[in-house]
Amino acid sequence: MNRILLLATALLAPLHARAALDVVTTTQGLAALAQEVGGERVKVQSLSRGIQDPHFVDANPTLAVKLRNADLLVDVGLDLEIGWLPPLVNQSRNPDIQPTGSRRFTAASVVSVLEVPRGPVDRSMGDLHPAGNPHFLSDPRCARKVAEGLARKLTSLDAGGAATYQKRLADFERRLDADEARWRAEWAPVRGRKVIPYHNSWIYFLDWAGLQGAGYLEPKPGVPPPPSHLAELVGVAKAQGVKAILVENFYDRKSADVVARHSGAKVMMLPGDVGGTPQAKSYEAWVDQLVQLVSGAVR
């Protein structure tokens, strides 16, 4: 019996010689990129789901358990997760995933951040973007930077995987090249069209797509719109010929419907991240769906 067990163990051993790196991300979009680059060398879990508002995730203690043994924590940064990630990281008692730890990768550190405030920031107004706009991942140019940063970080933690990470990154970027050629063709006829997002979460995406924002449903990120603001937006939408109101599907669409009804703009409910709809299964599928929905709405 013992001999059989020993034999079985010996046969299985090579398969388990190297455990996959345990990667935990704060969002599903980051998880998708980590999986693209890491392949079978990583086991990726996301703390939040694409159907959730990433600013407000329940800091459930079970999430701290996932962080306890994490080999790498990947977060967005710019205070996107300020309301829920710091307590979880503290509870995890994993010193290496602290903000300056060797097993932490903050995606915002490798992208050109937009809307970085210049003067002092007044958080009393409930502004959710005190350090700059954290919603960059829907712009494929930013996603490339993040994937490249992830490849460097994974290589620093697992030098034996360097060739794998490089190859997978190159494959991903080649696929994005082909996607982007297709996406550019979708944007070409609608360049310059105007939209009003609910939350200030599409600035990078609109810049990439060549569309223009004409205001936001929220008077400030995180502040629900008062009726006076909606009335003002109806005027803006009519005057500027706004085609669509962009709303992540975790927000209530009522205020968007009000502006739409009085202005003729269309309300477009969008997946806020990978996993935000059943179709948005991968990074490419998510952006593909965004391109189809938004370009269709502004046509």
Ligand SMILES: [Zn+2]
């Ligand atoms: Zn935000």
